[in-house]
Amino acid sequence: MFRFWSKTKKFAENLLFPDNIKCIFCGVDIDHFEQRPYCDECAKTLPFNNGHRCEICDQPIFDDATVCDLCQKDPKPFKKAFCPFLYEGAVKNLVLKFKESNHRHLARPLANIISKSLEGVKIDVVTYIPMTPRKEKKRTFNQSKLLAEEIGKILNCPVLCCFSKTRDDPAQKELSFKQRREQVVGQYTAKSVRLNKNQNVLIVDDVLTTCATVSYCAGLILPQVKNIYVCGVAREYVRPNFQSNESQRFFCPKKRGKQGF
Template identity: 30%
Template structure:
């Protein structure tokens, strides 16, 4: 049988039936968003804050970072957490594990400039919360990014207590809610630089708590990669 015929049979059995990640309509090509839904996603590839990576109007330090210098060293994010970007993150959290590939496509080039990273880790869930959901989406994406960046996956952060949903809390309440919720072992952290993966950055309070935990145990530098972050001017 010729190679051409084999390919035709394979294409007949497994047609390139790609669908839109947001609305489920066929896209008829290898993109994961239909033209209408693509318009609803704001990709974070223009001006951004050089520290927290949030989309900004100019490449200057955002108001959040000026008011409150983050504990982490730098962060990047692929999309703005609003409309389509929010929809994509929610779908990933609800079980669409395959979406890690598309997110890694966007984050990999943004993470390459981080120097001297010793390993990739992720924001953990408590064992109970992970059992309930079935998987930790941040771990999936961290694994994918680690492979692509040729770095080891180092799951050095441990979640020690359940925390309330951050959404309805004020900044002060968020900080108290998170206080002491992570742990790490000095022997696994000291002298190392980490790239930490999480799904969303809103105020950055979770990222700061994780970075503070790692730095207290002697981490040299802590970078973050988020699927999406809120624009600095928008309070969530």
Template identity: 40%
Template structure:
């Protein structure tokens, strides 16, 4: 066997080891046909709630009224231009995102990237780079990977927009629960450092995360990036719905 063939065999073995289930529904494990179109089955599609109603033009939060901007965005300074959040962080979506993040199910990155790419649609053309919310070296060592980076890489493969490592996280944030939005923002901002100003100067960036809860994290990252970048948009597989809306 030539060296090349051995290498290919090894690559395939590794791929099957890490990305084994690309033909199964990501929510119920049933075999499906068109994984690359929609990585879940018909039954799960019927149950799944998509973020498709009237929503905030900035943070993508569902709004019950006819308003364009949600209450939270009206009262805070948002450093990103808009957000894309196709799913809600509940039920089976929550389960599979937890498995992706904490259970080493890295192969789910491709499935989630397919969902993100569909939701973002032709808007993807406006971005020069796809980037991602960083984690600390300590966290990466413990988990073995950064889930947002895996998502960004898969989204890049699907869309042809290159990824760029733009931020590092220098410290894990302490408990944020008892802090208000402003305090959380200033707390977080200190943790994110820009890798290289010149590579993002006047560029349009899409910042990827797995989940958006309060937008504090993506907003802090966007604040650091938007000092030099022309535009920052953010996306996450799923979002939580804040009670005030």
């Protein structure tokens, strides 16, 4: 009886939300959407972030180090980051579609993929990087909040709004690592949310680049909690340039593995 109703529910959902049976990258019908929302063909070429990488910020490392130069030089207030993809090609296009073309239905499958990368990590509370109310109103949703809500459902954890964003500065993408870190100060504040020293908190963002935003927000609540983890759909590779105290974003050059999650 239960199987009948769950199949009926799935059928009704597919009628209402036909995207929930299609590969999120190429749109072909798949029958394992809930387990893995992309097809076998796409899985062969997707930029999975599953090579040797920093055990703190999850960015690829091209030597034997376990922690990247940036994390060694600038210790992070969070314990570990989790990003299942690199921010390139089809993944970059999908994230932009999710954020900028109102494809909210992508929140659930993307949260599903992120949650798989969090397996074995104890999370008690999920929170997210906020937008300013003005920007959220303009976009009509906050993609990180949608991801956090779906991750909260999957992990069976409460989702709390721990931060506010108080101002929008010029696009951070053009800024260096140092400029970005300076800019983020004062852009975010902690809300008065009840947290405690037994809690492991997950901060959800869409894409991690310099980690300046998640680091700053993590620092705001670190004294109140046990551990902080961060996650995003994708990791944009940052190459440190310590001579000029800047960093540059560029495509990760290493050949990717073909195994998915």
